Amino acid sequence: MNAYIDLLKTPGIARIISAQLTARLPSGMLSLAILLHVEQIHNSYAAAGLVLAATSVGQAVAGPLTSRWMGVWGMRKVLILTLVISASAIFTIALAPLSVGLFMIVGLISGLSTPPVQPAVRTIYPKMVNSKQLTPLFSLDASAQEIIWVAGPVAATFIAVQISTTLAIVVAGSFLILGGAWFISSPEVGQVRIPRSKRSFGAVLRHRPVVLATITGFLLVGSASAVEVSVVAVFGHGGPQAGIVLGIWAIGSLVGGLSFGHLPIGPWALARRMLIVFVGMALAMVYLDFWWLAIMLLVAGIGIAPAFAVIFAIVSASVKFSETAEAYGWVGTGQLIGAALGSAVAGFLIDANGPSGGFWAAAVIAALGVLVPTVLRSWHPDLRGKDPSPIPDTGPISTLSQ
Template sequence: MKSYLSVLSTPGAWRFLLPALLARLPYAMLQLGILLLVQWSTGSYGAAGIASAAAAISQAVIGPQTGRLADRYGQARVLLPQIGVHAFALGTLLLLASSHASIPLLVATAALAGASVPQVGAMVRARWAYSLGSSQKLGTAFAAESITDELTFTMAPVLLVALSTGFSPVVALLVALALIVTGTVVFATVRTAAPEPMPVKVRSGGGVLGLRGVALLAAAFLAMGSVFGSLQVGITSYTTLLGVPAAAGAVYASFSGASVVGGLLYGAVRWRISAPVRLAAGLGLLALATGALLFAGSLPLLYGAAGLAGFVIAPVVITGYTIIERLTPAEVRTEAFTLLTGAIGLGIATGASLAGQLVDNFGPGLAFFVAPSMTAAAAVLVLARMKRLRPAPEPVVTVREPLPR
């Protein structure tokens, strides 16, 4: 634990970590919260799924653009207007849902709410990169961030469902709105470790996505996102088939808990193997681990397979963030982090959608086919293009000595 204590004892770190944690919990509540809210309002799961997907896709598309603005103008100048737009959009969605507005209006407002979500998680990583530089401590800090993500994605659904069933989805999202506004405003006003605004000097055909290795990493993160989305659907439908639907939450908690353990162990190791090799190997292991879910014919086996998949996924996510920090210059780093975060969100929506179609057409067991197929494809892609994940070599400059006269 010394490595974690060393990072967390960085002077001033807790001044931005605590409000960031408050702001990130609702981030993990939004997609499921919109799903429950629209279904409660319209009575249609189809409409709810479309609204939830609209929020996820708009977030994945717009998130990197807000990261770009944060790199250029500073985090506070982006977050404060953004949280105002998000509060307006989510508040409007709650009013529309309460008045049972039309489905197209609900979907459009859900998309605006998703597009305006403050990207606090990416900005925390940018602060760590700015304050720690490329060092062993930075890898440990990224591990701590991935563990925080897992904890929020574990706690958020529990809180959301408890408030939704105890009161209503409107009350649940009102609580989420209060948390995200409070946390984001405090985080934005704390200047500790905030990167200084920089003029963008990077020029590439596709922006940050066109930089060396970034598109490859985005594809890998989309595959990792599909694991989260497809397992949510698969575990829920498969426990129902086994006659124990109430066990779904506990099985998914075993996935999240094992992910926390895997991330803790991974972040504490001083690795001698290069990060690109670790990413390719990790994706391959993730394909095997998630593939084990296809053979889990009983509840105990389902617990074990879910735990195995969770244990592997956190190290792969941490490695990806470590690589992109090394590939991208400081002036576009927040945009790069938000790009990967958006890719995970898009992967969650894609995985859930594909798994849902497989469940509807072929049965619950086939939902578990999505994760191993997508992560295996990502592993092959990373292995084939691994050189793109290493920084470009510095040009060699030859200095010629003048000939003696």
């Protein structure tokens, strides 16, 4: 814990983490809010899953592009433009009674314009701390983001069930605007310049660790999305149980990240963490009871933040600084495609077989998440005792003064 306390004492770290968490809080709210909103209007989990899938596909397509644009036009210009468009689309979903097809189109626009806050902040981090602090910082960030998945689902479910699904989406959009403005106004966003990449778009995928991180992130988030839809299907609209269970799940991830995220990263690190996730999800589908689900998803959660910390670290250590934003954009794309497919597959299986069908999908996807880093462990860099900072570009670049 001392490493994390020292990190928070580093100038700017606590502020930049808080700002980006606020800007990204809608990520933990919108999935449930939109799911409940569309299901309530059209009385179909499959329809709701399709709208979530369209939103996630939009985010997936935009991720590498908007991240790369930050090296061309600067972080602030890209973040402001995407913030305005995405917020407008979110409020349209909340306030306009649309058909499923129109919901999907607006959701796609919202996804395409999602502000690239996550690639931006993870590109900034290596310029704010020394090399020894970077792995603990990635772990702290992965753990802290679980606040999004603790507060977000609980708040979205409570507002949607007790007041209205429309208000739940409006609140999420408001957090996007306020948090995005706070993050954009942070000095680091203006002081760190991402060099224009000299390589062609997509060339960063020639780095095997980036591909490994992208595929594993796709499977991790895919299984998580299937679980999220399944939990909502179990408890329905009758109370806050779904949000509470998902919040407990996120608490497990927070605890896991703070407890194990700072451990040395060897070639088996990702497979071991994914195994924890799989075990918890596989056991969760045995008995669809509130306490059983809460305990088993707590177990699954223990592996999530540590897995994300490994993903961030192996990407950082494998690419040049000018390529980091695009690399994280591709990793985000993998995760968002996983979210799209996970939620859509779970939605159809729930309509056909009940909530247990969604949990089966989650367990199978998580099992693949263990298999991939096991088979491709030679692509996993051994970072034990090594500097996980990005490879320097030749020539001068702008950095933050320490």
